[in-house]
Amino acid sequence: MNGPRRTSRDIRSESRLDVLHAVLSAGETTRNELVHTTGLSAATVATVVAELTASGIVAETRLTANRVGRPTATLVMNADRGRVVGIDVAETYVRAVIFDAALNQLASVEEQRDEHVTDPNSIVEGIGGVLDRVLAETGVEREAVLGVGVALPGLVQGPSGVSVVVPHWAWHKVELDHLRERVGLPLVIDNPLKVMATAELWLGSGRFASSMATVNLGTGVGAGIVLEGRILRGATNSAGEWGHSLLVLDGRECRCGRRGCVEAYIGAPGIQQTLREIHPSHPLADLTLQRDFIAAMAEAMTGPDPDPAVSATIDRTAYYLGSALADLVAIVNPELVTLTGWTTWALGDWLLPATREHIRTQAPGNSSLDLQVEVSTVRGNSVATGVATIALERFLADVGLLTSHAPIAL
Amino acid sequence: MNGPRRTSRDIRSESRLDVLHAVLSAGETTRNELVHTTGLSAATVATVVAELTASGIVAETRLTANRVGRPTATLVMNADRGRVVGIDVAETYVRAVIFDAALNQLASVEEQRDEHVTDPNSIVEGIGGVLDRVLAETGVEREAVLGVGVALPGLVQGPSGVSVVVPHWAWHKVELDHLRERVGLPLVIDNPLKVMATAELWLGSGRFASSMATVNLGTGVGAGIVLEGRILRGATNSAGEWGHSLLVLDGRECRCGRRGCVEAYIGAPGIQQTLREIHPSHPLADLTLQRDFIAAMAEAMTGPDPDPAVSATIDRTAYYLGSALADLVAIVNPELVTLTGWTTWALGDWLLPATREHIRTQAPGNSSLDLQVEVSTVRGNSVATGVATIALERFLADVGLLTSHAPIAL
Numbered sequence: 001m002n003g004p005r006r007t008s009r010d011i012r013s014e015s016r017l018d019v020l021h022a023v024l025s026a027g028e029t030t031r032n033e034l035v036h037t038t039g040l041s042a043a044t045v046a047t048v049v050a051e052l053t054a055s056g057i058v059a060e061t062r063l064t065a066n067r068v069g070r071p072t073a074t075l076v077m078n079a080d081r082g083r084v085v086g087i088d089v090a091e092t093y094v095r096a097v098i099f100d101a102a103l104n105q106l107a108s109v110e111e112q113r114d115e116h117v118t119d120p121n122s123i124v125e126g127i128g129g130v131l132d133r134v135l136a137e138t139g140v141e142r143e144a145v146l147g148v149g150v151a152l153p154g155l156v157q158g159p160s161g162v163s164v165v166v167p168h169w170a171w172h173k174v175e176l177d178h179l180r181e182r183v184g185l186p187l188v189i190d191n192p193l194k195v196m197a198t199a200e201l202w203l204g205s206g207r208f209a210s211s212m213a214t215v216n217l218g219t220g221v222g223a224g225i226v227l228e229g230r231i232l233r234g235a236t237n238s239a240g241e242w243g244h245s246l247l248v249l250d251g252r253e254c255r256c257g258r259r260g261c262v263e264a265y266i267g268a269p270g271i272q273q274t275l276r277e278i279h280p281s282h283p284l285a286d287l288t289l290q291r292d293f294i295a296a297m298a299e300a301m302t303g304p305d306p307d308p309a310v311s312a313t314i315d316r317t318a319y320y321l322g323s324a325l326a327d328l329v330a331i332v333n334p335e336l337v338t339l340t341g342w343t344t345w346a347l348g349d350w351l352l353p354a355t356r357e358h359i360r361t362q363a364p365g366n367s368s369l370d371l372q373v374e375v376s377t378v379r380g381n382s383v384a385t386g387v388a389t390i391a392l393e394r395f396l397a398d399v400g401l402l403t404s405h406a407p408i409a410l
Numbered sequence: 411m412n413g414p415r416r417t418s419r420d421i422r423s424e425s426r427l428d429v430l431h432a433v434l435s436a437g438e439t440t441r442n443e444l445v446h447t448t449g450l451s452a453a454t455v456a457t458v459v460a461e462l463t464a465s466g467i468v469a470e471t472r473l474t475a476n477r478v479g480r481p482t483a484t485l486v487m488n489a490d491r492g493r494v495v496g497i498d499v500a501e502t503y504v505r506a507v508i509f510d511a512a513l514n515q516l517a518s519v520e521e522q523r524d525e526h527v528t529d530p531n532s533i534v535e536g537i538g539g540v541l542d543r544v545l546a547e548t549g550v551e552r553e554a555v556l557g558v559g560v561a562l563p564g565l566v567q568g569p570s571g572v573s574v575v576v577p578h579w580a581w582h583k584v585e586l587d588h589l590r591e592r593v594g595l596p597l598v599i600d601n602p603l604k605v606m607a608t609a610e611l612w613l614g615s616g617r618f619a620s621s622m623a624t625v626n627l628g629t630g631v632g633a634g635i636v637l638e639g640r641i642l643r644g645a646t647n648s649a650g651e652w653g654h655s656l657l658v659l660d661g662r663e664c665r666c667g668r669r670g671c672v673e674a675y676i677g678a679p680g681i682q683q684t685l686r687e688i689h690p691s692h693p694l695a696d697l698t699l700q701r702d703f704i705a706a707m708a709e710a711m712t713g714p715d716p717d718p719a720v721s722a723t724i725d726r727t728a729y730y731l732g733s734a735l736a737d738l739v740a741i742v743n744p745e746l747v748t749l750t751g752w753t754t755w756a757l758g759d760w761l762l763p764a765t766r767e768h769i770r771t772q773a774p775g776n777s778s779l780d781l782q783v784e785v786s787t788v789r790g791n792s793v794a795t796g797v798a799t800i801a802l803e804r805f806l807a808d809v810g811l812l813t814s815h816a817p818i819a820l
Binding site for chain 1: 418421564566620621633635637642643644645646647648649650651652654655656657658659661666668730733734736737738740741742743744745772774775776777779780781
């Protein structure tokens with residue numbers, strides 16, 4: 001009935017999660033400040049902090065002398081508790097990022113992938129390879145690794161277990177067992193949209209909103225949705241596939257096979273298509289690498305004399321993006337939308353103002369009146385960061401500090 | 411932080427809600443069956459049943475003799491505990507439905523409204539009028555009424571309070587005070603999408619799905635979304651406005667002012683527009699009353715020789731509906747979609763098979779693989795039923811049996 005039942009154990013778990021988020025967010029804090037920022041009682045904060053320090057997750061760094069009364073202990077995440085690794089498996093690269101237990105990034109390793117090589121063994125070996133390299137380059141022993149997270153595109157969960165469903169990838173449950181063997185460390189996997197949303201929830205603005213969507217703009221396009229502090233997964237872990245909702249019925253062909261998807265207009269190849277429609281012979285219209293194209297768009301906008309065709313392309317893209325975000329607002333009605341991904345980093349300054357205006361005029365009623373639309377404050381690769389966060393969350397569940405409802409662990 | 415905090419009081423409330431839903435659903439049940447259907451422990455079921463019988467919500471009707479051991483008590487909702495009234499304020503009518511406390515419909519009263527008369531006083535008086543009439547016609551004393559629920563289109567909630575935002579309706583908070591005075595009984599108001607979702611959650615299939623969308627097809631079009639047993643409201647109570655998400659960017663004009671909304675294609679006037687495009691001189695293309703038009707469509711499909719233009723219109727509508735539902739599936743990824751509203755009742759038999767097929771081919775990945783798409787099992791006017799249910803829920807909150815997170819009470 002009605003999904004997983006909440007228990008008092010979950011409530012204790014949520015209190016610990018609130019305190020962890022608050023310590024992470026503050027960098028350095030005190031028990032008194034935690035009472036203020038979490039809304040928990042002083043007694044609950046004291047209990048939770050005792051549990052988190054006993055297990056070495058949170059550390060007391062120093063005592064601050066007060067004018068009156070006892071000195072106050074300063075609390076921080078215990079960075080030295082161990083290491084977590086996040087691995088972002090994209091179509092054109094595999095990237096491993098290693099973090100300390102306070103989720104500070106220590107180092108990263110990226111390898112290009114031939115996007116036509118999609119057999120499971122190559123992808124498993126690609127993941128194993130960047131993991132080995134990032135550990136070797138930082139001199140981290142495997143024993144010090146609390147967990148490894150892998151973000152796989154198209155990961156879904158159904159009655160028959162977890163599988164990877166990407167067009168042209170033929171992955172099934174059995175190969176995920178190979179992945180577990182190759183990694184040889186506590187492993188979680190999840191799909192990139194859920195992972196981005198987790199990064200936003202732990203490290204970005206998701207902590208402060210009762211409902212939020214974080215939207216990724218790159219080759220692919222999608223949304224991670226957070227409702228009341230939890231990731232919306234959906235029946236098959238596919239919630240948030242806003243990139244494959246319609247912008248134009250029977251419109252442009254999308255690589256997913258459908259016509260008219262949002263992604264076909266605001267994914268990087270879609271933006272290039274728009275430029276081609278505006279100015280067919282424009283020199284940027286023929287760049288073959290997507291990231292080069294987006295970077296060149298940003299360059300063409302910089303300076304006193306922006307390229308008119310590029311400028312028109314950005315205006316048109318903002319119209320598409322704002323219209324598609326107005327749909328997301330119509331259905332989910334979040335308090336906050338954050339934008340992330342490499343198109344956002346490159347073009348956000350030009351895209352954002354017009355996009356906000358298009359949302360405002362198109363979203364129903366006053367659903368966009370108080371809506372915040374911002375560039376995400378999560379730094380770096382939010383996919384690797386997010387999935388490393390899930391690995392840390394899983395470790396905290398394994399040691400009994402959190403109850404874990406959803407992350408997909410192997 | 412992260413929305414309303416769950417407490418152990420909420421958990422007790424959820425147990426009571428689970429038991430109530432199970433008793434309502436079963437009609438007649440026993441403590442042992444409740445343990446089975448709710449998943450609660452025998453001790454919790456015993457405690458909750460004791461609380462619900464003590465407050466007169468649930469009654470023990472008779473003892474069933476068993477072959478061995480003590481006789482078993484049969485539990486039912488105590489219909490005589492009181493009455494609740496649900497009032498559906500639509501653009502063309504106001505309808506009041508009175509229910510007993512087991513949510514059995516007793517009687518209803520409907521008055522036509524001139525849709526051009528939108529001043530708050532007329533609408534308040536329209537609501538008060540049907541309420542007075544339904545009580546008079548059934549001989550119910552006002553003292554016996556546990557609560558009145560009113561469903562108002564465009565109802566939203568924001569930082570400045572509750573207001574009604576319908577194009578051409580100029581309602582503000584102050585008039586809602588007039589409504590409270592006119593009704594003179596415990597009052598809840600909510601918007602129709604949330605109300606439909608509540609009906610589905612208490613009386614329909616929503617009890618058995620961890621995520622569900624119920625889709626209304628009438629003049630207007632919208633979705634009520636239920637996630638893990640709770641209604642998705644959104645930041646301004648506007649979640650579910652899927653009818654005003656895009657089907658075709660820059661497409662047909664929608665009465666909301668945007669172009670290309672789902673409603674402009676599958677709302678009743680949109681279906682008529684499709685018929686007009688297929689066969690401009692078709693006799694049904696000029697019917698002025700929407701319900702007459704939809705009823706005539708159903709008639710034209712019945713029999714051995716269905717009207718080809720009507721049949722083509724239904725095929726096209728199923729394509730629009732399936733495409734738009736595939737978008738809802740892409741974003742929310744529910745287990746179940748139920749269809750309701752008078753277009754569904756009239757045309758569902760012809761629309762549903764093709765709609766299912768369009769969802770299946772257009773929804774991303776395997777998000778629609780196990781998706782159920784069904785006509786709602788909630789009988790009658792699900793808006794009146796749903797808002798009466800919210801009124802009952804509010805009464806249960808007022809007597810301390812439920813904690814109430816969201817319903818908007820006046």
